[in-house]
Amino acid sequence: MTPLVLRSVRLPGDTEPVDVLVxxxxxxxxxxxxxxxxxxxxxxxxxxxxxxxxxxxxxxxxHATTWALTSKRxxxxxxxxxxxxxxxxxxxxxxxAGPNDTLVGVGFRDAVWGDEPSLEALDAAGGGRPVVLVSHxxxxxxxxxxxxxxxxxxxxxxxxxxxxxxxxxxQALAALPETLVTAWMIDAADAAAARxxxxxxxxxxxxxxxxxxxxxxxxxRSLRVDVGVYGEDLDxxxxxxxxxxxxxxxxxxxxxxxxxxxxxxxxxxNTRTAYCVDPYxxxxxxxxxxxxxxxxxxxxxAKAAGFTPAVHAIGDxxxxxxxxxxEQVGITGRVEHAQFLRPEELARFAALGVTASVQxxxxxxxxxxxxxNWPGRTDRTxxxxxxxxAGARLAFGSDAPVAPLDPWVTMSAATARARDDGREPWHAxxxxxxxxxxxxSTRGRTRVEVGDVADLVLVDADPLTAADEVxxxxxxxxxLLAGRFxxxxxxx
Numbered sequence: 001m002t003p004l005v006l007r008s009v010r011l012p013g014d015t016e017p018v019d020v021l022v023x024x025x026x027x028x029x030x031x032x033x034x035x036x037x038x039x040x041x042x043x044x045x046x047x048x049x050x051x052x053x054x055x056x057x058x059x060x061x062x063h064a065t066t067w068a069l070t071s072k073r074x075x076x077x078x079x080x081x082x083x084x085x086x087x088x089x090x091x092x093x094x095x096x097a098g099p100n101d102t103l104v105g106v107g108f109r110d111a112v113w114g115d116e117p118s119l120e121a122l123d124a125a126g127g128g129r130p131v132v133l134v135s136h137x138x139x140x141x142x143x144x145x146x147x148x149x150x151x152x153x154x155x156x157x158x159x160x161x162x163x164x165x166x167x168x169x170x171q172a173l174a175a176l177p178e179t180l181v182t183a184w185m186i187d188a189a190d191a192a193a194a195r196x197x198x199x200x201x202x203x204x205x206x207x208x209x210x211x212x213x214x215x216x217x218x219x220x221r222s223l224r225v226d227v228g229v230y231g232e233d234l235d236x237x238x239x240x241x242x243x244x245x246x247x248x249x250x251x252x253x254x255x256x257x258x259x260x261x262x263x264x265x266x267x268x269x270n271t272r273t274a275y276c277v278d279p280y281x282x283x284x285x286x287x288x289x290x291x292x293x294x295x296x297x298x299x300x301x302a303k304a305a306g307f308t309p310a311v312h313a314i315g316d317x318x319x320x321x322x323x324x325x326x327e328q329v330g331i332t333g334r335v336e337h338a339q340f341l342r343p344e345e346l347a348r349f350a351a352l353g354v355t356a357s358v359q360x361x362x363x364x365x366x367x368x369x370x371x372x373n374w375p376g377r378t379d380r381t382x383x384x385x386x387x388x389x390a391g392a393r394l395a396f397g398s399d400a401p402v403a404p405l406d407p408w409v410t411m412s413a414a415t416a417r418a419r420d421d422g423r424e425p426w427h428a429x430x431x432x433x434x435x436x437x438x439x440x441s442t443r444g445r446t447r448v449e450v451g452d453v454a455d456l457v458l459v460d461a462d463p464l465t466a467a468d469e470v471x472x473x474x475x476x477x478x479x480l481l482a483g484r485f486x487x488x489x490x491x492x
Contacts, residue, residue: 001025003043004454004483008033009053011447012438012464017050022454025482030450046492051477052462054438055445056198056455057407060357061336061397063138064202064225065174065181065211068188070106070401076133077107082117085133085142086125093127102147104173105133106401110140111270111369117142119159134170136365137402139268141166162271163287167205178211182218188405189222193486195406196457196476199224201259201397203310203336207233209240209248216252222486224455226259231290231298234261234305243306254482260310260334261302265290266318269369274315274340280373285317292321299329309333310357316340316380323348334395337362340374340381350391357395358384360414361403367426378427384414385430394432394440411437411463412472420469434464434471454483458492 004022011018017033021043029037074092079085085108092103103126110117122131122144130147134140141161148155151172155161161169174181192200200223202208208227212220227248229237237243237258244260247253267273267287275286290298295311302309313322314337322335323345332353339362349356363382370378387394396414398405414437418425425431432440439446448456460475479487 003039005043005045007047009048012052012462022483025454027450027452027454051458051460053448054457055442056457057196057441058199059397059405060201060395062200062202062400063204065204067400068184074105075107076105079108081113082115086121089131090125102130107136108133109136117158119157122159137268137270139271141169163267171206182215186220192405193222193479196479198455198481201226203228203262216256224255226257228259228262231263238305244308261307262310263298264312266315269366275318276315277317286315295325296328299325299331303331310336312336314339316342326352326354341383346386346390355393355395356387359397359399360410364413364419383430384432396440407441408474416468454480456480
């Protein structure tokens with residue numbers, strides 16, 4: 001690989017520019033701008049013109065195939081009611097569309113609607129065409145009668161499927177030609193690289209090993225990918241000699257590795273199935289889909305097989321169950337979401353070595369739903385500051401397609417607790433600093449150092465001091481993966 005020299009870059013917090021030499025995929029040297037670098041032969045030189053160089057960004061929680069497909073589906077996020085969602089569906093139906101083609105919509109939030117979804121309303125909107133609408137959190141699907149017939153499922157008068165039934169149908173929608181899905185995946189990965197992303201953890205709800213091997217064989221090279229395994233597939237993974245951190249194949253060992261073992265033990269806030277200590281206003285405590293005994297058994301097997309567990313827990317009761325299981329088994333790992341926590345659980349994350357793998361943009365997505373369902377207790381939702389103060393480690397992700405796969409959106413939500421929409425910050429006391437947000441988005445790397453793998457991002461502004469509106473929409477000039485450009489703007 002030809003050496004690369006980045007001329008006149010700045011490191012966040014610094015004022016004086018430096019020159020950075022990248023060789024053989026590593027940061028070889030960093031010296032004051034204009035100083036002779038030990039290039040040792042021909043090199044490509046880039047005039048960075050004072051832009052800022054930071055470590056490459058990771059998204060620690062992605063549903064990759066669903067994320068790639070979402071860009072090709074009808075966006076329902078602006079629907080403020082079931083009636084409006086049905087109207088959006090109706091507007092997308094055309095005379096030229098095949099009567100048997102399934103129309104798929106994504107992003108609806110029925111928890112904040114004043115009216116209720118119904119099978120009758122979606123039947124009327126669909127005009128005989130199968131319609132499947134996937135909620136923003138993926139835990140609920142609204143379908144019409146034609147879709148129920150096509151996918152051989154039974155629904156009631158509300159037309160809703162929740163939790164496992166919703167997950168199964170969402171996966172059925174992904175049964176498209178692999179060449180098409182791979183092309184869409186490459187497009188989506190390129191878009192992520194353009195926002196400074198160098199790696200993702202994929203938690204697509206299926207056995208994903210062969211999918212990723214095919215994608216890399218087809219030329220996927222924009223991102224590092226840690227491929228998660230679900231609890232029901234643990235035996236298959238062990239049979240393949242897989243364990244967390246192992247290369248998925250020797251041909252792509254530098255980019256494609258086995259990720260954590262994912263276990264979902266409760267639902268979501270939107271569906272009112274997150275498992276909580278206190279009842280919801282409408283009644284019930286949510287759903288604990290895996291008992292503590294079952295979870296302990298899974299974590300014990302994970303420990304023996306060399307897997308790092310990643311336990312989905314949103315409600316406070318579910319988080320308690322998860323932490324109790326980690327403690328009983330004596331294993332470290334991750335809690336995915338950690339959305340609603342009792343104060344007494346905060347210090348346990350650090351004590352047990354459990355990372356809070358959180359999605360800060362969900363705080364802004366869910367603020368109205370949280371206020372409606374956890375009234376008077378929302379100071380305990382997304383308690384990022386409290387977790388850090390208690391010594392816990394944070395890892396940031398998007399849960400894409402639930403939120404945008406854009407680490408600047410993610411970090412802005414964590415640091416500002418607000419969007420540029422005029423609303424006041426939500427629980428600003430739980431905001432983290434820019435440096436802490438960067439650490440949670442880079443696997444702990446807050447500064448480019450000599451000897452680092454050259455997973456790097458060149459941005460137009462100092463991420464530590466830029467205004468909030470600039471930070472959330474940070475202009476990215478280039479992204480490098482082991483010294484290779486995966487994105488390069490026309491400005492360079």
